[in-house]
Amino acid sequence: MDNNQPYDCAIVGGGLAGLCLSIQLAQKNFRVVLIEKNTYPFHKVCGEYISMESWDFLENLGLSLSRMNLPQIRKLHVTAQNGFQIASPLDLGGFGISRYTLDFELSKLSKTVGVVVLEQCKVQSVVLQDDLYVVETSQGKMNARIVCGAYGKIDPAFMERENANKEGGYVAVKYHLKTDFPADLIELHNFKDGYCGISKVDHDTFCMCYLTTVKNLQDNNNDIKTLEKNILRKNPALDRYFSSATFLYDKPLAISKIGFQKKQAYRQDMLMLGDAAGAIAPLCGNGMSIGMCASKILAHYITDFLHGKISKQELIKRYTNEWNANFSMRIKTGFYLQKLFGKRLTTLWALKFLGRSPRILRKIISLTHGQKFS
Ligand SMILES: Cc1cc2nc3c(=O)[nH]c(=O)nc-3n(C[C@H](O)[C@H](O)[C@H](O)COP(=O)(O)OP(=O)(O)OC[C@H]3O[C@@H](n4cnc5c(N)ncnc54)[C@H](O)[C@@H]3O)c2cc1C
Numbered sequence: 001m002d003n004n005q006p007y008d009c010a011i012v013g014g015g016l017a018g019l020c021l022s023i024q025l026a027q028k029n030f031r032v033v034l035i036e037k038n039t040y041p042f043h044k045v046c047g048e049y050i051s052m053e054s055w056d057f058l059e060n061l062g063l064s065l066s067r068m069n070l071p072q073i074r075k076l077h078v079t080a081q082n083g084f085q086i087a088s089p090l091d092l093g094g095f096g097i098s099r100y101t102l103d104f105e106l107s108k109l110s111k112t113v114g115v116v117v118l119e120q121c122k123v124q125s126v127v128l129q130d131d132l133y134v135v136e137t138s139q140g141k142m143n144a145r146i147v148c149g150a151y152g153k154i155d156p157a158f159m160e161r162e163n164a165n166k167e168g169g170y171v172a173v174k175y176h177l178k179t180d181f182p183a184d185l186i187e188l189h190n191f192k193d194g195y196c197g198i199s200k201v202d203h204d205t206f207c208m209c210y211l212t213t214v215k216n217l218q219d220n221n222n223d224i225k226t227l228e229k230n231i232l233r234k235n236p237a238l239d240r241y242f243s244s245a246t247f248l249y250d251k252p253l254a255i256s257k258i259g260f261q262k263k264q265a266y267r268q269d270m271l272m273l274g275d276a277a278g279a280i281a282p283l284c285g286n287g288m289s290i291g292m293c294a295s296k297i298l299a300h301y302i303t304d305f306l307h308g309k310i311s312k313q314e315l316i317k318r319y320t321n322e323w324n325a326n327f328s329m330r331i332k333t334g335f336y337l338q339k340l341f342g343k344r345l346t347t348l349w350a351l352k353f354l355g356r357s358p359r360i361l362r363k364i365i366s367l368t369h370g371q372k373f374s
Helices: 016-027 053-061 101-114 214-218 225-231 236-244 287-306 313-340 344-356 360-367
Strands: 001-012 034-035 050-051 072-079 085-096 114-119 123-129 132-137 141-151 171-179 184-190 196-200 206-213 253-258 270-271
Touching: 001 016, 001 132, 001 287, 016 034, 016 101, 016 171, 050 053, 050 287, 053 085, 085 214, 085 344, 101 114, 114 196, 141 287, 171 214, 184 236, 206 214, 206 253, 214 225, 214 253, 270 313, 287 313, 313 360, 344 360
Parallel strands: 001 034, 001 141, 034 114, 072 184, 141 270
Antiparallel strands: 050 085, 072 085, 123 132, 132 141, 171 206, 171 253, 184 196, 196 206
């Protein structure tokens, strides 16, 4: 591939954030290329609970969620390691959809509106030369006026790995299963040094996804089955699923070396969105909505820039300011909240306190979430 005419925008990574940005820009008739190293559809490690914040946004984008008969989730149960449980309504609530389905549907929409979607294509470097970017990929080079980084939690090799030392602390594992479970419920179960979420997604399937420390896995022979047997199944609620549910994958889907912190919304001449700009602790259940909301903010400012209404400096300034104003506090709250999880006594005491203080519990939940957007 040798494309001489520059794209208006090149997007590195075709997860939710990148796909949503590509669709919005193409709908405004810009020339957009989206580069994804995998081939759709594919599974992804994620809890697959989407906060209601982004329902209207996805519908307006052209994804008809209301026709997909998706589970609407309105209740939360949290257990401590010994099975002690508290319950809370979820004021905003959420819905369940697998990443396999969601990213695939968005990729189809993206192609329909004219985005050039390059699959099985890996970005190897991004260099700004004068006012034009040169994007080198496994399928050749291309030029673009703007490049956005939507490559997820882990910085690719071509990025300066300034966060590499801070990252690497967590591993995450996901399964799809068949089990007996209410469609309107999400459960969060604590175990030593981690927690596990379960909720319903599309196709009458349930998503079970857990996060723990790399050390916890290492202490269990680096073996997921041993970790589950020795650690997760000590929580009676989790033990029930491991003994009675039907697991649908041959082997678990796992990722490692992940961390949760704010990064920068503009780095190495690229505008960042989704987890590439900063990942929120999964227990908050709204990393996907943050990525989608950021794509909306960014699409707006890129449009102004490409129409010559603002300079590139102004684009960077306005986007980073708005990103910080919207998401920094939520990411920080999630970071501290996560510290209460996975500890035997601290978690139990915190849950006992919150069980007696439902208003505080609902306030904490609301602090990690934003407003509905469309
Ligand atoms: C255990 C766990 C549970 C979670 N549960 C939830 C939840 O229930 N609800 C929620 O809202 N959020 C949840 N999250 C967070 C959510 O998964 C992320 O916030 C979301 O996936 C971010 O989307 P993204 O588009 O930024 O990145 P991703 O979805 O990770 O997409 C990045 C894409 O970039 C591609 N890529 C990477 N490098 C390159 C390259 N060099 N070239 C080309 N392509 C590249 C990747 O293949 C990938 O498809 C969870 C996270 C974890 C770890």
